[in-house]
Amino acid sequence: MFSTAARALASRSLPRAPSILPPSRSMLTVSRLSPSVAELTLDKAPANTLSLEMALAFSAAVSEIEADPSVTALLLRSSSTKIFSAGLDISEMSGPEPARLADFWRAIQGTYLSLYSSRLATVACIEGHAPAGGCLLSLMADYRIMTGGGPRIGLNETALGIAAPYWLKDMFVETVGRRNAELALLKGTLFTGEEALAVGLVDEVLPLEEVYPRAKEEVLKLARIPAKGRAETKRLLRGAAVDELLAGREADVAWFTEFVLEEGTQKGIKAYLDSLKKK
Numbered sequence: 001m002f003s004t005a006a007r008a009l010a011s012r013s014l015p016r017a018p019s020i021l022p023p024s025r026s027m028l029t030v031s032r033l034s035p036s037v038a039e040l041t042l043d044k045a046p047a048n049t050l051s052l053e054m055a056l057a058f059s060a061a062v063s064e065i066e067a068d069p070s071v072t073a074l075l076l077r078s079s080s081t082k083i084f085s086a087g088l089d090i091s092e093m094s095g096p097e098p099a100r101l102a103d104f105w106r107a108i109q110g111t112y113l114s115l116y117s118s119r120l121a122t123v124a125c126i127e128g129h130a131p132a133g134g135c136l137l138s139l140m141a142d143y144r145i146m147t148g149g150g151p152r153i154g155l156n157e158t159a160l161g162i163a164a165p166y167w168l169k170d171m172f173v174e175t176v177g178r179r180n181a182e183l184a185l186l187k188g189t190l191f192t193g194e195e196a197l198a199v200g201l202v203d204e205v206l207p208l209e210e211v212y213p214r215a216k217e218e219v220l221k222l223a224r225i226p227a228k229g230r231a232e233t234k235r236l237l238r239g240a241a242v243d244e245l246l247a248g249r250e251a252d253v254a255w256f257t258e259f260v261l262e263e264g265t266q267k268g269i270k271a272y273l274d275s276l277k278k279k
């Protein structure tokens with residue numbers, strides 16, 4: 001687990017404006033696979049997009065699971081086998097109210113800080129599509145298992161006229177290597193499961209009906225690894241990245257809000273949102 005000070009700092013920076021509703025749990029469910037393994041299911045129809053409320057609910061759920069010392073591992077999945085998560089809720093970025101936009105980004109940062117820094121062993125069960133912010137959710141896990149054939153995963157931000165923030169880009173580079181990341185990020189590539197496996201973006205690819213059983217098997221196995229050594233190893237691997245964002249959190253908010261509020265970005269986001277709705 002990361003330092004108490006770092007965690008306190010993370011939670012202090014989360015939005016506290018009175019206009020924000022408390023995190024709703026109707027968008028997620030938490031259950032137990034075993035006494036030491038929790039399952040967190042994204043359940044926000046139709047596409048598990050990360051709105052401000054969804055991002056807050058996600059971090060709150062992870063924190064609550066972490067607070068239980070009997071839990072050592074977490075399986076992340078979607079209630080839909082078609083869509084793991086379609087990423088950030090684009091309507092949050094279309095014609096936004098600036099204060100909410102800044103809170104939205106703090107909440108997205110919070111999802112990263114909560115899961116990437118988690119002491120828990122984490123497995124992402126990716127049965128359906130995981131573009132952009134959906135890929136982000138899965139990258140924060142320790143192990144990824146995906147359906148072959150149909151669904152796509154990757155960081156397609158460039159294709160939408162936006163850019164992945166540095167901490168997401170860094171996590172992607174760490175996972176797939178510098179050259180694979182450059183090629184994919186600059187084109188906004190969305191990979192099939194098989195392609196994702198070839199570049200190391202996922203760890204296993206299976207037919208749909210085998211993905212969840214295998215993900216359960218893996219998380220139960222990871223839960224048996226001594227917790228203290230694993231948590232310290234994760235801290236050594238990921239601590240510097242997490243601390244960098246904690247130190248520059250508000251600068252990252254300024255980068256995001258300025259870019260999104262630009263007229264050209266707004267035109268692109270609106271056109272993309274309309275194209276999704278017209279499909």
Ligand SMILES: CCCCCCCC/C=C\CC(=O)SCCNC(=O)CCNC(=O)[C@H](O)C(C)(C)COP(=O)(O)OP(=O)(O)OC[C@H]1O[C@@H](n2cnc3c(N)ncnc32)[C@H](O)[C@@H]1OP(=O)(O)O
Nearest residue numbers: 046047086087088089090129132133162163164259276277
């Ligand atoms: C420099 C500054 C940078 C600023 C930004 C940095 C942010 C970086 C991090 C992440 C960025 C993002 O995550 S942006 C979101 C990217 N996501 C996508 O591009 C995916 C878009 N969706 C799809 O391609 C498809 O929905 C799907 C392939 C995932 C599934 O297809 P399917 O046909 O099964 O479903 P529909 O397309 O009919 O979708 C159902 C329903 O959901 C709505 N929807 C889908 N995705 C989003 C979304 N991301 N935001 C909002 N709404 C979304 C879609 O419009 C449909 O709605 P209706 O039923 O009302 O039509």
